[in-house]
Amino acid sequence: MRNALTLERRWDLAIRFLGRVGLWGITLAALLFLYLPIAILVIYSFNTSRLNAVWRGFTLDWYRSLFAGIGESGADVITGQIWDALFNSLWVGGIATVVATVFGTMVALALERFKFRQKTALEALLFLPIIIPDITMGISLLVFFSLVFQLIQTVTGVRLVLGLPTVIIGHIAFNISYVAVTVRSRIAELDPALEEAAQDLGANEWRTFYRVTLPLIFPGILSGALLAFTLSLDDFVITFFTAGVGSTTLPVFVYGMIKLSVTPAINAISTLMLMASFLIVLASLALQRRSLQL
Amino acid sequence: MKLAIELVDVGKTFQGQNQRDFRAIDQLNLQIRDGEFFSLLGPSGCGKTTILRMIAGFESPTVGEVFIHGEAMGDRPPFHRPVNTVFQNYALFPHLTVAQNVAFGLEMEGVPQTHIRSRVGDALALVKLNGLENRHPRQLSGGQQQRVALARALVKQPEVLLFDEPLGALDLKLRKAMQLELKAMQQQVGITFVYVTHDQEEALTMSDRIAVLSEGKVLQVGTPTEIYEEPSCRFVADFIGESNFLIGQVIEQANGGLVVLVDGELTLSVPYEPELPVGKVVTLVIRPEKVTIHPQTHSDPLALQGTIRDVVYLGTDTRFVVQLTSKSTLIIRRQNLHPGKLDTFTVGEAVKIRVAPNSMRVLPEGSLGPEAASGVLHLP
Numbered sequence: 001m002r003n004a005l006t007l008e009r010r011w012d013l014a015i016r017f018l019g020r021v022g023l024w025g026i027t028l029a030a031l032l033f034l035y036l037p038i039a040i041l042v043i044y045s046f047n048t049s050r051l052n053a054v055w056r057g058f059t060l061d062w063y064r065s066l067f068a069g070i071g072e073s074g075a076d077v078i079t080g081q082i083w084d085a086l087f088n089s090l091w092v093g094g095i096a097t098v099v100a101t102v103f104g105t106m107v108a109l110a111l112e113r114f115k116f117r118q119k120t121a122l123e124a125l126l127f128l129p130i131i132i133p134d135i136t137m138g139i140s141l142l143v144f145f146s147l148v149f150q151l152i153q154t155v156t157g158v159r160l161v162l163g164l165p166t167v168i169i170g171h172i173a174f175n176i177s178y179v180a181v182t183v184r185s186r187i188a189e190l191d192p193a194l195e196e197a198a199q200d201l202g203a204n205e206w207r208t209f210y211r212v213t214l215p216l217i218f219p220g221i222l223s224g225a226l227l228a229f230t231l232s233l234d235d236f237v238i239t240f241f242t243a244g245v246g247s248t249t250l251p252v253f254v255y256g257m258i259k260l261s262v263t264p265a266i267n268a269i270s271t272l273m274l275m276a277s278f279l280i281v282l283a284s285l286a287l288q289r290r291s292l293q294l
Numbered sequence: 295m296k297l298a299i300e301l302v303d304v305g306k307t308f309q310g311q312n313q314r315d316f317r318a319i320d321q322l323n324l325q326i327r328d329g330e331f332f333s334l335l336g337p338s339g340c341g342k343t344t345i346l347r348m349i350a351g352f353e354s355p356t357v358g359e360v361f362i363h364g365e366a367m368g369d370r371p372p373f374h375r376p377v378n379t380v381f382q383n384y385a386l387f388p389h390l391t392v393a394q395n396v397a398f399g400l401e402m403e404g405v406p407q408t409h410i411r412s413r414v415g416d417a418l419a420l421v422k423l424n425g426l427e428n429r430h431p432r433q434l435s436g437g438q439q440q441r442v443a444l445a446r447a448l449v450k451q452p453e454v455l456l457f458d459e460p461l462g463a464l465d466l467k468l469r470k471a472m473q474l475e476l477k478a479m480q481q482q483v484g485i486t487f488v489y490v491t492h493d494q495e496e497a498l499t500m501s502d503r504i505a506v507l508s509e510g511k512v513l514q515v516g517t518p519t520e521i522y523e524e525p526s527c528r529f530v531a532d533f534i535g536e537s538n539f540l541i542g543q544v545i546e547q548a549n550g551g552l553v554v555l556v557d558g559e560l561t562l563s564v565p566y567e568p569e570l571p572v573g574k575v576v577t578l579v580i581r582p583e584k585v586t587i588h589p590q591t592h593s594d595p596l597a598l599q600g601t602i603r604d605v606v607y608l609g610t611d612t613r614f615v616v617q618l619t620s621k622s623t624l625i626i627r628r629q630n631l632h633p634g635k636l637d638t639f640t641v642g643e644a645v646k647i648r649v650a651p652n653s654m655r656v657l658p659e660g661s662l663g664p665e666a667a668s669g670v671l672h673l674p
Binding site for chain 1: 350351352371372373377378379381382383385386387388389398399402403446447450
């Protein structure tokens with residue numbers, strides 16, 4: 001009788017052990033699947049070899065080559081172009097984020113705080129840029145710009161071409177939706193009685209907004225802005241269609257570079273961008289946590 | 295008598311979905327005197343909060359006018375009205391400290407910083423919250439948050455303070471303590487309090503006067519005693535406290551009284567002045583604590599015959615359900631003052647019931663149900 005019990009108990013423990021190992025195994029496999037390619041990219045950015053296929057030893061040359069070009073005449077042409085592309089990306093991301101955040105927040109406030117007849121239609125339209133494929137959006141923007149440019153030329157005689165401004169407009173177009181959706185969820189959590197309390201205590205609409213509404217939804221606005229910036233920095237398809245000569249952003253440039261020659265400098269710059277994105281996401285998460293505590 | 299607030303023919307219609315309008319308030323007239331503790335009492339959906347919001351300026355009446363101290367408010371926004379509100383869930387600003395919350399209204403007025411500090415201190419002292427100035431609302435208990443909300447409104451020294459069920463979220467003990475404290479505070483500061491509640495006990499405890507509301511209409515306005523002792527209609531009698539309703543027909547009116555036939559088998563005499571035609575259907579309101587119950591040996595000639603249907607011991611008192619006639623039952627409450635010396639009754643026992651004539655209230659309303667038709671007196 002005693003023996004039987006211990007046997008049963010042993011069996012129980014074995015099953016439990018197997019279950020635990022299995023669970024860990026699956027989790028590990030999933031994580032590997034997700035992060036192994038990224039890890040390889042990071043590792044090969046320190047590779048001595050020009051080829052990604054073989055490991056020849058550790059070096060920081062590729063990072064060095066990225067920074068060597070700054071401000072020096074006669075620097076590596078490719079390196080110079082990489083930096084130009086990065087600055088283009090940052091410009092586009094920066095301006096698109098600021099504009100999209102302002103407009104996106106305004107849209108979110110309008111949708112949460114007011115009742116109007118076309119509200120449902122506007123809500124559906126707001127989701128459209130998130131749902132439709134980038135390729136559709138890219139082509140439609142291209143067609144739109146060429147039509148507008150033609151019109152401007154026939155009316156004023158001024159000839160406009162694609163460039164950074166068109167890329168920025170394209171990015172603002174899709175980012176407004178993302179910002180509006182993010183900020184809106186934050187406003188929805190906000191008790192309308194807080195704004196009423198502010199007005200009750202003598203604050204007019206404007207003071208109510210900047211003393212109560214804005215501070216309370218600010219974490220939402222900031223995480224919306226960070227999301228917009230990351231999306232803008234990452235975007236390839238829409239940029240590809242709306243960018244002109246000399247207005248290449250980093251993803252477009254990297255794509256072009258792979259077709260010509262693969263240099264581990266790409267790995268290095270990708271690693272740097274990865275780190276930047278990672279930090280932005282961490283900041284965004286921290287902000288959301290803070291907002292949950294309020 | 296100076297009026298703090300007056301509502302004249304106020305109506306409020308909300309536009310619902312699918313063009314279906316909802317009339318929340320209908321032709322409402324209300325006068326709230328300066329310095330009184332006035333309660334708006336009614337079940338949820340009766341429009342009491344809408345009335346409060348129209349006084350505060352969060353809603354504007356569809357028709358009619360709200361006057362505060364004789365001045366028509368029109369569409370004046372909340373931030374230009376001499377009233378302040380204590381909200382249902384306090385609505386404290388979560389990103390500000392206790393002191394900053396209380397100071398908010400004074401900053402909006404443009405009061406100099408030094409004055410703000412002393413007035414915030416005074417307000418927090420009044421609600422006994424000194425020492426918690428630098429806490430955030432989330433670090434406070436429900437009762438403390440309630441006090442901050444009160445201090446935030448009081449510090450503005452408004453002419454009228456509005457309360458939207460402010461004690462609803464507190465537990466029973468704390469709620470009872472706060473009721474008494476609010477009442478005392480109102481007498482101390484002398485501000486008009488307008489208090490919305492669905493809790494009739496709360497309204498009776500604190501108010502100078504109460505308006506009982508139902509479906510957007512004022513049914514009765516009066517002191518707690520008037521509301522309880524002389525309810526104007528069946529709804530008020532039913533909503534405030536517990537009531538027995540006996541429906542009967544007038545068979546005789548003489549000497550300032552009525553003789554009412556209940557269920558075709560029971561005749562009751564009640565004092566009643568106004569003229570009522572014989573045959574008129576009336577409702578008799580009888581409060582459970584005003585009926586006494588006696589053993590069968592009781593020799594009062596006016597006592598009614600009944601049978602005990604249920605006995606429930608409730609601590610402070612015992613609740614009896616007594617069958618009077620084949621149709622009507624009475625609920626009777628007897629205080630357990632001297633437990634050992636009281637008569638005990640068991641279910642099924644025949645008893646005598648004594649209802650003092652002047653403790654019955656006659657309401658000239660009600661109808662006899664179809665099943666009661668057999669007992670109806672047919673008059674020429």
